[in-house]
Amino acid sequence: MRLVCLSDTHNQHRDIEIPEGDVLIHAGDCTEGGNREETQDFLDWFSSQPHTHKILIPGNHDFYFENPENHKNIPSNIRLLIDQGVEIEQRLFWGSPYTPGMDNWAFNRDRGSDIRKHWDLIPPHTDILITHTPPYGILDEIRSGNKLGCEELTRKLESVEASYHFFGHIHHASGSSIRSKTRFFNLSVLDERSRLMHSPVVLDI
Template identity: 45%
Template sequence: MRLVCISDTHSMHRQIRVPDGDILIHAGDCLGAGTLEELEDLDNWFSGQPHRHKILIAGNHDWCLQDEPAEAEALIRNAVYLRDSGTEIEGLKFWGSPWTPVFFDWAFNLTRGPTIAERWQQIPADTDILITHGPPAGILDQVIIDSQLQSVGCDDLARELERLKLKMHVFGHIHEGHGQQHLDDCLFVNASICNGNFRPLNPAFVMDL
């Protein structure tokens, strides 16, 4: 099973090269301004991709999926959209969730602590592949703030991962964290396509499970 992982394309999906595979995973921030028109274009693009399965979650730029969920979700015809929900593909169990800790005033933001932790507690224990928009604290989540490298991932998500036996965790959100890291038996992937300057220059990740 070949998984192709992307995130943070910000409506520049037509500018990137996506390798072939069995499952295409988009971990959010698929839109730029977050409009229904952008989402419809993304879905049309999905229809032209060769992957047998496509999975999409939202991110903090994807406003229409938060503010107009019925209209927005109706436009997604060529991918499985996950919002605190799961799907199973050929024996692999996926769970997707869009939430990130509050940062200014973006979409799908929740306060750290019990509010966002409640979302992570919904992740089933038998999940194989977790897709969240943001990273857990301490894993591919560092940015430079005031000339210092700081970890900005979600502590509550990191704590919840301790009860899960994931094969893989895919996320984005922190463009500067693009990369992969093995920890215990889980592969963590920050699949941000856009770099820190919002240019779609990072490659997609391809994994065989």
């Protein structure tokens, strides 16, 4: 099974060359302002991709998906995961969009118990974990040296032995890392100045 993974396209999706594969994953911030027009353009593009499975996790810019009434407008061939999972070829993909401490952004939760309740829902047998936020200390550092990932998510990973953890959110930290049994990928395709600098990640699993 070939995964094609990206994040933080911020309305620049039509400028990205998407490789062939079986599962296309977007880990959040498909829009900039999160309005209906931006979102519909992305959904039209995303649903038209030839990949058999398409998984979408909203990000902190994607306000449109906060309203459950809008979910009926999502094309049927896109799986929107908001604290939900989907099984593909006997592998469990679990997705959650929440980010810590980002004021009035979409899917924002306070650090601590407020965001922990979302991570508590992640099944321990998850194979591929997709969040918008990085865990604290893993591909989450900005230019100043501050780390903006989620501490509660890092703690949760001690009991979730996912083979892969995909996320975005911190444009500065695009790349990959391996810790214990998990391969981590910050999938941000834009840099901190919103320039398209990175290609989608392709993995055969």
